[in-house]
Amino acid sequence: MAINNTYDEQAVTKAIAEALENFYGSLIVKIDGLDIKKVMKRKNPYLYRAKAMESASEIVESVLSAFVSSSEETIFGNCFFEPIAIAASGGNKALAEGIDLMIQDNENNVIYAVAVKSGPSVFNADSKKRQEQNFTAASKLAQQAKARYEAYIGYCYGKKKESGRGKPKMYQELAGKKFWAELTGDEEFYKKIITFMGTMPEQYVASYKESYNKAANRLLREFATDFCKEDGSIDWEKLVEFNSGD
Known part of the structure; x- marks a missing residue:
């Protein structure tokens, strides 16, 4: 979903x-x-x-x-990408540090926190650790609202290999087509960005x-x-x- x-x-x-x-x-x-x-x-x-x-x-x-x-x-x-992600998802610019987009689904009682990144090669070990800390801090907002919390790092272009090793992460990483489809429900949205640019x-x-x-x-x-x-x-x-x- x-x-x-x-x-x-x-x-x-x-x-x-x-x-x-x-x-x-x-x-x-x-x-x-x-x-x-x-x-x-x-x-x-x-x-x-x-x-x-x-x-x-x-x-x-x-x-x-x-x-x-x-x-x-x-x-x-x-x-470029952050305002498009906000508009496409119907969410709001996040106030929490290190989080770009917050989406509150009242019907299913879920709060989504999304860090919007350009391509999949933006992190080193230290910056990835800071991102994880930011997700942890943002999760407290969901706890206060008694809502389920889901966190994502969204890479707006490229591909990201899924790692099956190590401890489970508190967030998902999605890139390119998969990220935009998750935000919009449209498998073709990543192509439509080009179309929407027009001239x-x-x-x-x-x-x-x-x-x-x-x-x-x-x-x-x-x-x-x-x-x-x-x-x-x-x-x-x-x-x-x-x-x-x-």
Whole structure:
């Protein structure tokens, strides 16, 4: 039996629209705030030299591309899936620490606590232990309400192997199709998320590209000013000293 056997398609579509707006808005703010010195402080100048990069534009493109790739994954995970899970399940954003979604089924007297995660590779031993502690703390709310308590970690994409070893867990782990089906009662919901997006992403492409291109031009100018010689060649000693010197 699924946690929820029906969902409001309009509410889900609205949640997706707001999530996309937040994703692109946050990503563009990040790109607009890029500063070449702050970026190069965290980069490995020896790697660029080892790859025989002699063009400032080549380094800047590598830096910018890596930054966007890392940032977009984090931002997307933080702003996209949780509101969709809330809308799809008919539940509420949880107030308990480490729990993203609470669903109260009054008919069956059950409280569901769900930690919404992007993909199945987000935990290490310490973070998994903290998640278990958060589930334990949230279970006290169900005890006070004299309700049955069920806890889930939901991975919004990917697959998760079920482990048959070790002591029984106080929570279930569901990934991809299984997670969304549990929330909605719809075996095809994980595919429908793509359908519900429709053409919404396309409306943000122009502003994203504009921000990206401006950042590329700005960072190239800054890099040339700070780390290139008069003849235009890269001043590797200056770059390494900036990155690793006193």
